Amino acid sequence: MQITFDQLTAFRTLAETKSFTKTADRLFRTQPAISQMIAALETGIGEKLFIRQGRTVILTQAGEILLEHSNEAFKIVEQGLFRIDALKELKHGKLTISTSDTTAYYILPEVLKKFRTRYPDIDVRIFCKPSPVSAAQVLAGDADIGIVTLPVENPKLVSETLVIREDVGICSTDHALSKRKKITFRDLAEYPMLLLDSGSNTRSYIDERYIREGIKPKIIMELGNIEVIKKLVQLEFGISIVPLISVQSEVKQNRLKVIHIFKNDECRRLGLIYQKKGIHSIAAREFSSMLKSFMNDKNRL
Numbered sequence: 001m002q003i004t005f006d007q008l009t010a011f012r013t014l015a016e017t018k019s020f021t022k023t024a025d026r027l028f029r030t031q032p033a034i035s036q037m038i039a040a041l042e043t044g045i046g047e048k049l050f051i052r053q054g055r056t057v058i059l060t061q062a063g064e065i066l067l068e069h070s071n072e073a074f075k076i077v078e079q080g081l082f083r084i085d086a087l088k089e090l091k092h093g094k095l096t097i098s099t100s101d102t103t104a105y106y107i108l109p110e111v112l113k114k115f116r117t118r119y120p121d122i123d124v125r126i127f128c129k130p131s132p133v134s135a136a137q138v139l140a141g142d143a144d145i146g147i148v149t150l151p152v153e154n155p156k157l158v159s160e161t162l163v164i165r166e167d168v169g170i171c172s173t174d175h176a177l178s179k180r181k182k183i184t185f186r187d188l189a190e191y192p193m194l195l196l197d198s199g200s201n202t203r204s205y206i207d208e209r210y211i212r213e214g215i216k217p218k219i220i221m222e223l224g225n226i227e228v229i230k231k232l233v234q235l236e237f238g239i240s241i242v243p244l245i246s247v248q249s250e251v252k253q254n255r256l257k258v259i260h261i262f263k264n265d266e267c268r269r270l271g272l273i274y275q276k277k278g279i280h281s282i283a284a285r286e287f288s289s290m291l292k293s294f295m296n297d298k299n300r301l
Contacts, residue, residue, distance in 0.1 A: 003044060008070050010037040011049065015067050018056045094123040095283040098134035098143035100201070102226065103270065106245045108147075111294050115287050122283045131201055138273055144284035147291070149201050150271040157273050162295040165270040167202065169259035170230070170247055171239040178257040185213045185261065192220045192238035194229050205268060206241050230256065270295075 014023045014034065024031040042049050049063035059067060095115075099108065104126055112124065127137060131148035138146040139156060146152075152159050169188060171177045177191070195217075196203045203222075210217055220238055223229050226246045233240050234255055241261065250256040272288060279285050 003041065004037075007037045007041045008073070010034050011041055011063075012067065012070055012074070014038060014050065014057065015059055015063065018058065020057070021055075090119040090122055090283055090286060092121050093281070093283045094125065095281060095287055096125045096127070096143045097145055097147065097284075097287070098127040098129055098137040099147040100130060100134070100149070101128045102202070102243055102246060103147050104128050105226075106243070107270075111287070111291050114294075115290055119283065119286070130199075135273060138275060141275070144274070144279060144281045145288055146273040148271060148273055150269040152271070152273055156276050158276050160272045160292075161269045162272055162292065163270050164264065165268045166244045166260075167205065167241055167262060167268070168244045168247070169239060169241050169261050170233050170250075170256050171259065172234055172236045173254060173257055175236065175239065175257065177239065177259055180259050183259045183261055185209060185215055188239065188241075188261070189215045189217055191218065193217045194221045194223060194232055194238045194240045195219055196226070196229070196242075197222050197224045200224075202241075202243065 010023060010027060010029075013026055014020065017023050017026065020031050020034050023029075024034045027034070038049065045062070045066070047062035048060050049066060050057040051060055097108075108126070115122070116124070127134070127143060129137065131146075131152065134143065134146035134148050135152045135154060135157060137143040139154065147162070148159075149165065150159055150161060169177070169183055171191075177183060177187075180187075195206065198204075198207075221232070223232075226242050229240050229242060230247060230250060232238070234250075244258065247256055247258060251258050272291065274284075274288075279288060
């Protein structure tokens with residue numbers, strides 16, 4: 001059987017007022033409409049819910065049972081509505097992001113700090129994964145949004161470019177290349193290189209360029225951490241290619257020198273991805289808005 005919300009509302013109101021007339025007035029319905037809803041409810045259940053006593057009605061035993069459980073049901077609905085209101089105000093909820101180690105370390109902290117300050121009760125979770133894995137997590141619904149290297153080719157995902165992500169050469173302040181502003185891959189081939197492990201997206205991007213140029217680099221170390229690479233470059237173990245965003249602090253403090261390698265149209269793009277049906281998490285929508293605003297202030301990373 002099917003019981004409607006209107007039927008239960010009429011039933012609970014009649015149980016309280018004990019009058020069809022008062023119930024109709026309170027619910028802004030006609031008395032015949034209330035009578036029809038109660039009759040339909042009784043027919044569906046197969047039991048009388050009220051006994052008429054003059055102009056008033058009283059509950060039957062079946063009516064008392066239904067009232068008890070319908071009150072519980074309405075309380076659950078009210079609790080749900082309360083939680084939804086709280087969610088709209090971001091007083092509770094969760095946000096799940098999937099992105100790379102580099103983005104999580106060098107880009108997200110400032111945005112996350114602002115988000116946490118404004119919405120301290122939101123449970124934020126971050127998966128640090130390569131871009132293809134992040135895309136798979138968003139597609140599976142394991143993450144609300146992904147912040148990845150574009151392009152991501154999947155018809156079920158929407159991608160929005162956030163910023164140009166430039167990869168640059170870095171060397172020590174005393175290195176022979178430290179006075180250069182730009183350099184080619186052929187120039188790099190003359191020097192010992194420290195690069196990220198082969199499994200990383202950045203390494204694949206660099207390797208593809210070396211292959212295209214027909215150059216074999218002098219790789220002396222492969223490491224899994226950009227911070228370690230930066231320290232070794234400062235100590236003059238060699239030079240490297242890393243995302244520009246990862247060395248901004250060292251450049252400002254004159255501990256490393258940056259050399260541009262890629263033209264603007266050769267640079268990768270950092271983007272926001274989400275399911276084509278949209279971002280359903282209110283927290284994720286708000287964070288995405290903050291992230292876009294933050295990235296708009298940066299033309300190049």
